[in-house]
Amino acid sequence: MNTTDIEIEPVAIKAWAEKRMIYLELTDGRIIGFPADRYRILSQASENQLQQVQIEVDGYALRWEELDEDLTVAGVMAGRFQLPLPSRAA
Known part of the structure; x- marks a missing residue:
């Protein structure tokens, strides 16, 4: 008998914003x-x-x-950001 492992990409089940951070809860619990x-x-x-x-x-x-903004969950998870991190003052 052959079995195939199917890897299912996690997707968002909840999203919210707090203090300029966007948070996602994924189907895998992360x-x-x-x-x-x-x-x-x-x-x-x-x-x-x-x-x-x-x-x-x-x-x-x-x-x-x-x-009028759309982002993919996969892009966010892969770190495909449009802008660099702001530099912090020393």
């Missing part, structure tokens, strides 16, 4: 977060606008309707 300021449109958004994040495409995408 919670990941990323700074909104790593994306052009999100970096200009208010805290209230960031909190309007919605999960779309069966958990594979994040959507901010008012901002």
Whole structure:
């Protein structure tokens, strides 16, 4: 008998924003977060606008309707950010 392991990519089941961080809870139990300021449109958004994040495409995408911004969960998990980390003053 042949068996095949099917690796299922984790998807988002919950998303929220807090203090300019976007958090995702994934189907595999992980919670990941990323700074909104790593994306052009999100970096200009208010805290209230960031909190309007919605999960779309069966958990594979994040959507901010008012901002007309979409991100893939896979892209976030892979660290495909648009902007560098802001430099910190010493």
